[in-house]
Amino acid sequence: MRNAELARVFRDLAAYLEMEGVAFKPRAYEKAAQAIERHDEPVADLYRRGGARALRTVPGVGASMAAKLEELLTTGRCAVHEEYRRRMPVDLAGLMAIEGIGPKAVQTLWEALGIRSVADLAAAARAGRIRDLPHFGEKSEQKILHGLAFVSATSGRHLLCEVLGPVDALAERLGAVRGVAQVAVAGSVRRRRETVGDADLLVVARTPGAVTKAFCEAPDVAAVLARGDTRSSVRLATGLQIDLRVVPAASFGAALLYFTGSKAHNVALRQLAIKRRLKLNEYGLYRGARAIAGETEAGCYEALGLAWIPPELREDRGEIEAAQRGALPALIEHGSLRGDLQIQTDWTDGADSIEAMARAAKAAGFEYIAITDHTRGLAMTGGCDEAKLRRQRAAIAAVNATVAGIRVLCGAEVNIDRNGDLDLDDAALARLDLVGIAVHSHFHLARAEQTARIVRAMQHPHADVLFHPTGRVLLRREAYDVDMDAIVAAARKTGMALELDAFPDRLDLRDEHLRRAVAAGVPIVIDSDAHAVAHLGFGERYGIDQARRGWVTAADVLNTRPIERFLAALRRRRSRAAVSPRRPAAQPVRRTAARRQA
């Protein structure tokens, strides 16, 4: 059993206990579920090595939970969980994924209307049967319908991070088949879109039958949707559809171009070809009946008078014109990051210690990191107040003294309150090497108010970086309504950096916002938002991809710089901010006023 499956059982138990009104236990199960999910190695391996005693080394797992884990790992079942499920056989995770629905709502919906699934809920809401339930009303019903619409609009799509592994594994499997000359991943996966609907693989092979067989009979395949010599299609157990195309070597480049897309990019390229009295399709670039390119992508671009365009840019957002002018950006490369500036530890809601994070970051090749635990406004994480930060400063100094080869900076992820004030006093902020500021509450303010609140926080002279600027969670929560042009303008004016939070379900900023920011000359930082040692690679793995989609170069990113140059940039920003006029007091903002600010 994988960690994610074990965690899921514990999450269910937390929800069932919550329904019973049991105190404290739900939180305990929730915490343990999180620890299991984040645990570096499979908990199953831990058990194999050290038995039930070893299970108790997972934080939040004591005797009772270790026994349940042991039962799950040895029998694949948990009697308590099954008993709950027998009494209330509902899709807990699915229903609770809808915004505004928690354990108690699930219970009411089940007991009053027999709702078991998201589909049941949709039917009941559309029939107007929700509004008459106790503690529900017309507005709750509307909210559920809205939540359902959001879930269905995103369903069928997958996070890039969940797709890369299985797709690469399948590509590797095909590459090992005799007679296969080339394998490539195409489609939106190659363009590194943050979410993908399906994946495309391209193969050049002398023996299409053998490749097709290896593809359709791969271990993860749940269903074969189509099976032919040039095109096959399967669905994995995760629901992801993967298409395979077998193409001749002479057409490989043209096919790769065609199947990488985007559609808009392809249309623009074909129009360009027509202007030159050429024809571009998935088999090649043709003048009359004669192919003048097709074997390689670069050859196709060249014959169209273009430099080769990196896949991340192929969205028809000006990349073709830039390629014509020879003005494509020198995109940031993997391996460019020297620092990671958003890291949570076990001082708040992270899983690992400062020292463990420092050692892991050093091993990953970082030269510096900033510890940025939450502040007191985020009470649920045990957020730091001024005194706790003073103690942490001493702990960080101790780590700097013992761990050589990496510099650990004192920072914080400081909460922005409703008025745009920060929840630490100025003296404490001034002592920090790096002040990240972030919104964690009041997501549903009107656009003008939300924007004004964040802009006001950005004007604080001690603030260095705006963390996860839009607050979105991919496939789960929309970004809050904020005027990004106003945020970019404020960053430009204050010299503040905007973060690309590379946690794979955030990727916040998104591509277009990154592009606007760098066009305005706003510095970017790319962070992992690590809550555990295993997360430290996120910046490198997902952040760089996303940054490339945003036309970002290494020079735009502060944490590509060596530590001294990085710190110098922060100092320049702070001295600049210190002489700028006092921030206006918080006051109700009219829509027009916010627009002028932009």
Place this chain on the structure above:
DNA sequence: GCCGTTTTCGGCCCGACTGTTTTCAGTCG
């Protein structure tokens, strides 16, 4: 149910919002 540099028993999870209510329950971060 877990945990321990005040504790092996007694704390943990708190504040704000929303929608449903006329004083509160549920959800969220």
